[in-house]
Amino acid sequence: YFITASAMLKHLDPNWSRMPELERIIWTMLRDVVNPSAEDKYFPRFRHFSWYLGHSYSHGVTSIDNGKDEESTSEDINFFYGMTLWGRVTGKKAVEDLGSLMLRLDAHAIRTYFLLKSDNTIHPPEIVRNHVTGIFFDNKVYYNTWFLDEKYAIHGIQMIPVSPINELARTSTFVEQEWNDILSKEPIVVEVNTTITWLSLLLVNAATVNPMESLRNLKNATMDDGLSRSWALYNAATRCRDDVHVNTTAAAQLTVKV
Secondary structure, eight states, X not given: OHXXXXXXXXXXXXXXXXHHHHHHHHHHHHHHHHOOOTTXXXXXXXXXXXXXXXXXXXXXXXXXXXXXXXXXHHHHHHHHHHHHHHHHHTTOHHHHHHHHHHHHXXXXXXXXXXXXXXXXXXXXXXXXXXXXXXXXXXSOEXXXXXXXXXXXXXXXXXXXXXOGXXXXXXXXXXXXXXXXXXXXXXXXXXXXXXXXXXXXXHHHHHTTTOHHHHHHHHTTOOOOTTOOXXXXXXXXXXXXXXXXXXXXXXXXXXXXXX
């Protein structure tokens, strides 16, 4: 979150008076997580990323009964997105290229092991029908989260933060299957329960295949605490797949009214 936001700030206001201080902080953050040098005395190489498996882990030295795990694939992919952006805005092509490589490798692993289309042959059918694995341990998958036993949360945590890069892993085919088979049947969606903040994330995601209905419902939805209504509406209005018809005039009117 910090790295992506800082990349945007540097792009928009590169001469900000405290930019040198911010740059030192961001470079240290990156060095902490994706240091590529074996000669660095202070940080390990690629702290959380497995080049063999192609994805990250969300636990460090802590002991877990079923092995280390990965839960929020979207936060994973957005880190590498932020790293790539930071490399670009600072003119460090090696950092940009490394971030881009890790981004694409991670997205491939996510599409293969975590976000499951109906034709997935990696997992057994009992898991594939859920379309997401949930918590992916080394020794098992657990269709749940660490914090809430609700389907909208199990799927929603794979959507945050809302970002254009998410579609690199969340293909339109996957989104459509997940929506039709699971999310469209969830009570908070059927009843348009605007008091539950997770609905805002589900609606932005659903705009890939059903943008107009998503825009209408986003007008009154309570926003996730990491999501502004303007950003939600922008993404809902612009991320739909090519074969989905959008009434651009109506979409513009909906967003302007809000």
